Amino acid sequence: MSVQVHNIRKTFGHYTALADVSLAVKSGKLTALLGPSGSGKTTLLRIIAGLEYADPGSGQIQFHGEDVTNVPAGKRKVGFVFQHYALFRHMTVFANIAFGLRVRRHNRPPQAEITDRVHKLLKLVQLENLAERFPHQLSGGQRQRIALARALAVEPKVLLLDEPFGALDAKVRKELRRWLRQFHEGIHLTTLFVTHDQEEALEIADEVVVMNQAKIEQVGSPQEVYDRPATPFVYEFLGNVNVLQAKSLANSGTPSSLSALQAGGHIYVRPHDIEVVPHETGAPGIPAVLRYIHAAGPQARLTLEQVENRATVDAEISRAELVRLDLRINSLVLLRPRQIRCFAEDYAI
Amino acid sequence: MLLARTQRSVLPGFGLSLGFTLAYLGLIVLVPLAAAFLKTAGMSWPDFWAVASSPRVVASFKVSFGISLFAALVNAVFGLILAWVLVRYSFPGRRLVDGLVDLPFALPTAVAGIALTAIYAQNGWVGQWLDPLWARGIQRLSNLIPWVNWPEFLGVKLAFDRPGIFIALTFIGLPFVVRTLQPVLNELEPELEEVAATLGANRWQTMTRVVFPELMPALITGFALAFARAVGEYGSVVFIAGNMPMHSEITPLLIITKLEQYDYQGATAIAVVMLVASFVLLLCINLLQKWSRRYYRF
Numbered sequence: 001m002s003v004q005v006h007n008i009r010k011t012f013g014h015y016t017a018l019a020d021v022s023l024a025v026k027s028g029k030l031t032a033l034l035g036p037s038g039s040g041k042t043t044l045l046r047i048i049a050g051l052e053y054a055d056p057g058s059g060q061i062q063f064h065g066e067d068v069t070n071v072p073a074g075k076r077k078v079g080f081v082f083q084h085y086a087l088f089r090h091m092t093v094f095a096n097i098a099f100g101l102r103v104r105r106h107n108r109p110p111q112a113e114i115t116d117r118v119h120k121l122l123k124l125v126q127l128e129n130l131a132e133r134f135p136h137q138l139s140g141g142q143r144q145r146i147a148l149a150r151a152l153a154v155e156p157k158v159l160l161l162d163e164p165f166g167a168l169d170a171k172v173r174k175e176l177r178r179w180l181r182q183f184h185e186g187i188h189l190t191t192l193f194v195t196h197d198q199e200e201a202l203e204i205a206d207e208v209v210v211m212n213q214a215k216i217e218q219v220g221s222p223q224e225v226y227d228r229p230a231t232p233f234v235y236e237f238l239g240n241v242n243v244l245q246a247k248s249l250a251n252s253g254t255p256s257s258l259s260a261l262q263a264g265g266h267i268y269v270r271p272h273d274i275e276v277v278p279h280e281t282g283a284p285g286i287p288a289v290l291r292y293i294h295a296a297g298p299q300a301r302l303t304l305e306q307v308e309n310r311a312t313v314d315a316e317i318s319r320a321e322l323v324r325l326d327l328r329i330n331s332l333v334l335l336r337p338r339q340i341r342c343f344a345e346d347y348a349i
Numbered sequence: 350m351l352l353a354r355t356q357r358s359v360l361p362g363f364g365l366s367l368g369f370t371l372a373y374l375g376l377i378v379l380v381p382l383a384a385a386f387l388k389t390a391g392m393s394w395p396d397f398w399a400v401a402s403s404p405r406v407v408a409s410f411k412v413s414f415g416i417s418l419f420a421a422l423v424n425a426v427f428g429l430i431l432a433w434v435l436v437r438y439s440f441p442g443r444r445l446v447d448g449l450v451d452l453p454f455a456l457p458t459a460v461a462g463i464a465l466t467a468i469y470a471q472n473g474w475v476g477q478w479l480d481p482l483w484a485r486g487i488q489r490l491s492n493l494i495p496w497v498n499w500p501e502f503l504g505v506k507l508a509f510d511r512p513g514i515f516i517a518l519t520f521i522g523l524p525f526v527v528r529t530l531q532p533v534l535n536e537l538e539p540e541l542e543e544v545a546a547t548l549g550a551n552r553w554q555t556m557t558r559v560v561f562p563e564l565m566p567a568l569i570t571g572f573a574l575a576f577a578r579a580v581g582e583y584g585s586v587v588f589i590a591g592n593m594p595m596h597s598e599i600t601p602l603l604i605i606t607k608l609e610q611y612d613y614q615g616a617t618a619i620a621v622v623m624l625v626a627s628f629v630l631l632l633c634i635n636l637l638q639k640w641s642r643r644y645y646r647f
Contacts, residue, residue: 051543074549086540090562090644100548103558134644147544154548 001157001190002027003048007059010043010052017043019214020058025207027064028188030181032201035211036237041194042162044211048192049160050076063157076158079151083163085143087135093146094118094131100154121149124183141172152189161193165200177204198238202226210234232343235268242269242313246342248286248306268341274315275336276302278325285334288313290327295319302327304335382624388617400618405594406603413600414626416511417579420518425572428526429564435527436534450527453520458584465517466589469508480507501596509591514599517585522575529571530564537563566642573634580627 003025010018018040025031033041046052048061050073060069068076088096095102097118101109109117122128125145135143144164151159164180165173181204184191195201201208202222210217210225210233218230229235232243246265277285291312292303300322302315313335317325327333389397400406435447453461469476484505491499504510537560545555583601590597600623607616 049547051547073543073546074551076547078547080544080547082540082544084538084540086538086544088541088559088562099545099550099558103545103548103550103554105551136644150544150548 001064003158003190003192004062004065005044005048005059006062008044008047008054008061009058010040010047010054016214018047018054021214021216022059023209023216023219025190025192027190029206030184030191030193030204031207031209032205033192033194033209033211034196034198034201034237036196038213039211040214041196041211045160045162045192045194048158049073049078049080051080077154077156079148079154079156079159081144081147081151081159081161081164083166085135085140085147085167087143087147087150089135091134092131093122093127093133093135093138096135096146097121097150097153099150117153118149121153124152125149139172140168141176144168144176152187157190159189159191161191163194163196165195165197173200180204202238210237212237229268229341232266232268235341235343240271240314242271242274243267244269244286244306244311244313244337245309248308249337249340265342267337268343269337269339271301271314271316272299273337273339274313275338276304276315276317276321276325276327277334277336279332279334283334285336286313288333288335290329290331290333293322293327293329295322304333306335307332385617385620385624388614389621392614392618396614397618400615401622405598406600406619406622408595409598409600409603410622410626412511412514412597413580413623414630416514416599417518417576417582420515420579421522421572421576423515423519424522424526424575425568428523428571428575429530429568431523432527432530432534436531450524452524453522454524458521458582459588461520462517462585462588465520465585466508466513469513469516469589471506471508473508476507483507483512504597506591508589509597510593511590511597513589513591514586514597517589518579518582521582521585522579525574525578526568526571529567529574533564533567566638569634569638569641573631573638576634577627577631580623 003023005021005023005025007020007022008018009020010016021040021044023044033045035041043052047054050068050071054061054069060067062068063076073080088099091099098114101114101117118131119128122131125148127142127145127149130138130142130146135146138146144167148161148164165176168176177200184204193205202225205222207219208222208225209219212233218225218234220228225234226238229238235241236243244267246267249267277283279287287307288304289307290302291305294301294303298319299316300319302317304313304315305311306313315335325333392400431450435443435450466473468474469479471477471480487499487503487505490503491497502511504512507513507516541559541563542555545559550558581601583599583605586599587602590599590602592598592602600619604616604619604623607613607619
């Protein structure tokens with residue numbers, strides 16, 4: 001089921017959490033709401049879930065074209081998973097998952113069917129043998145999967161996850177997000193998850209919604225938002241980036257479309273899009289001094305300082321390249337950006 | 350005993366602090382209690398039994414423990430509501446109400462007793478309206494269910510009768526329930542209620558199945574404290590109870606009466622029975638509490 005958000009505004013006192021946000025979430029896709037803390041992403045998710053209401057007089061939330069703006073959370077058929085699991089600790093895993101079925105007033109399934117469904121869900125999240133455990137006896141990753149199973153028990157039309165991996169340690173986090181990706185392939189439920197981790201969003205989402213300061217900056221596939229960021233914010237938020245003065249690039253005599261640059265703008269270049277060549281007088285490129293080499297890892301990360309204005313630039317080159325160039329600390333080199341993006345001066349971040 | 354720690358601990362001062370704790374507890378709690386037992390030990394067993402099982406003493410036990418239990422139960426219910434309101438809602442004067450809760454702690458019990466008596470007496474502010482109502486209610490109840498002696502059981506007046514004891518014991522026990530519940534309510538994750546809502550539970554189901562089990566351990570603690578305090582309460586009760594032997598005489602008063610008659614052994618005998626009974630009851634409550642938090646890891 002698709003989710004449409006039309007002009008939703010939410011303020012807490014004088015603080016604007018969402019400023020007329022509109023968004024269309026595609027049916028059956030895994031969509032990431034990505035942004036720094038305070039960008040409004042969790043508020044948006046909570047409004048979609050019905051845990052919070054948008055300001056009166058602002059827009060609508062629609063599920064599959066149907067207005068649910070004033071429908072209470074329990075009737076929206078959404079599954080919600082919290083960062084800290086929010087499992088009922090006085091209930092067994094089984095009772096936790098069965099909760100949504102047992103509280104039904106109308107068409108509550110018979111006990112045998114509830115048992116059957118809970119066991120199916122436990123199988124789905126690969127924790128079949130934990131039915132009689134209590135939440136405190138489980139690991140973080142297991143708890144989160146139980147929370148997911150509990151949300152799925154009521155057969156939601158939309159699954160909403162609020163920083164689902166935020167409370168887990170790095171290794172479990174990676175495993176679990178791969179697992180979620182595969183899991184989603186299997187069920188194809190419209191899923192929206194909030195994260196501040198760009199790597200996480202880019203790795204598993206079909207579509208990424210980048211948010212900042214109560215607004216949506218860009219919506220697109222992971223590749224789209226990474227390769228063609230719409231705003232300087234998206235550029236900086238998704239991966240490392242160097243911000244260079246357009247002037248220094250123009251002065252360097254580097255070829256390509258540089259003549260087209262407005263002199264006052266800023267150039268955005270990813271570190272791996274910078275070519276490092278030995279210094280040669282008269283050759284094109286921005287002269288810089290090598291200050292530091294981080295050679296641990298698959299790529300060598302270089303920290304350089306521009307000769308012209310002493311601004312720092314990061315570059316990434318392969319280790320073979322590093323050996324070939326025979327670079328030393330304080331050697332003078334030339335930097336040639338391969339792929340750049342220019343934003344006008346007033347587009348301040 | 351495995352009290353001695355052979356391993357070095359990063360937390361220093363274990364020996365000193367434990368020694369201090371034991372000495373302090375011994376001096377303040379254990380020695381006086383032991384003295385009561387010692388004094389009683391001077392009595393022969395039949396003498397002891399004669400005192401402890403005399404009708405007047407047994408009646409006072411029933412009054413003290415029965416009404417204390419009932420008052421603590423009522424406090425558990427209304428204390429929960431009060432704590433809920435104070436934690437969950439913000440309204441003008443909330444701080445003031447919050448402060449008022451502590452008043453029964455701070456007020457000298459005699460003052461509380463006199464004040465309550467003045468208010469609930471037949472010519473008091475509240476008593477002049479409620480007292481006739483109570484009397485009439487008891488009358489109706491007696492007509493409806495004649496095989497129970499209602500006037501004896503529930504009293505016919507508010508002040509100077511059993512209801513007075515109940516009023517005083519409720520008054521002094523309330524802060525215990527409210528103050529033990531407040532921090533737990535504060536810590537209660539709103540996510541639990543939110544997740545229940547998204548799963549389709551209505552408000553009542555969320556309260557009974559999610560919130561209440563979370564509060565249960567604290568509620569039992571508050572109940573136990575209120576109960577223990579009520580059993581031992583003397584000052585506020587004696588003014589309002591009427592102190593009729595066999596009917597509205599509490600055990601602590603009986604102990605004082607015996608002391609005034611220089612019957613020290615008799616007084617300590619009653620005290621020992623009371624101590625043991627309180628201890629057993631509190632033990633039961635603690636077991637109940639342990640059971641109620643069997644799912645929680647600490």
